[in-house]
Amino acid sequence: MNRLAVFPGSFDPLHLGHLDVLRRASGLFDNVIVAIGRNTTKSALYSVEDRLAMVEKACADIPNISVESFTGLTADFCRSRGARYLVRGLRNPSDADYEIPIAHMNAQLAEGLETVFLLTAPQYSMLRSTIVREIHRSGGDIKQWVPWG
Numbered sequence: 405m406n407r408l409a410v411f412p413g414s415f416d417p418l419h420l421g422h423l424d425v426l427r428r429a430s431g432l433f434d435n436v437i438v439a440i441g442r443n444t445t446k447s448a449l450y451s452v453e454d455r456l457a458m459v460e461k462a463c464a465d466i467p468n469i470s471v472e473s474f475t476g477l478t479a480d481f482c483r484s485r486g487a488r489y490l491v492r493g494l495r496n497p498s499d500a501d502y503e504i505p506i507a508h509m510n511a512q513l514a515e516g517l518e519t520v521f522l523l524t525a526p527q528y529s530m531l532r533s534t535i536v537r538e539i540h541r542s543g544g545d546i547k548q549w550v551p552w553g
């Protein structure tokens with residue numbers, strides 16, 4: 405059986421915490437699709453097209469990872485691709501508080517969809533795209549947190 409997982413998010417921008425989860429997921433599943441949500445937010449730093457290119461470049465050496473964008477429900481996207489696994493990263497207990505009800509809801513929206521949580525690598529536990537965007541917008545250097553740095 406082909407174990408296909410989806411790793412959804414905004415990835416604006418992709419950072420080293422995401423990449424670490426992705427590399428580990430690529431070892432657990434036959435294939436992993438990075439799914440970039442197209443939900444329009446005014447505060448986006450990078451276009452979805454730039455983010456697709458960013459992920460493609462950063463994962464070029466990992467053969468079982470592909471990247472797509474999507475609109476609508478994550479559960480519907482997983483179902484449309486025949487994915488039974490949804491990967492999410494957890495940085496802290498607040499992430500778990502937020503993620504667990506969503507995982508339960510997704511399992512109802514797409515029957516049999518299993519959310520698999522991977523714990524952050526400790527060195528990336530403080531890393532989130534919102535903070536990276538803020539630092540970049542305020543003229544700070546983000547290269548230590550992103551794959552192209």
Ligand code: ADP
Pocket residue numbers: 412413414415416420421422425491492493494495499523524525528529530531532533534
């Ligand atoms: P962010 O949370 O950085 O703004 P996203 O919303 O795009 O980014 O997150 C996509 C997925 O990556 C989520 O499951 C999120 O929990 C996970 N993730 C984000 N940052 C980290 C990190 N530093 N370590 C592990 N997983 C993370």
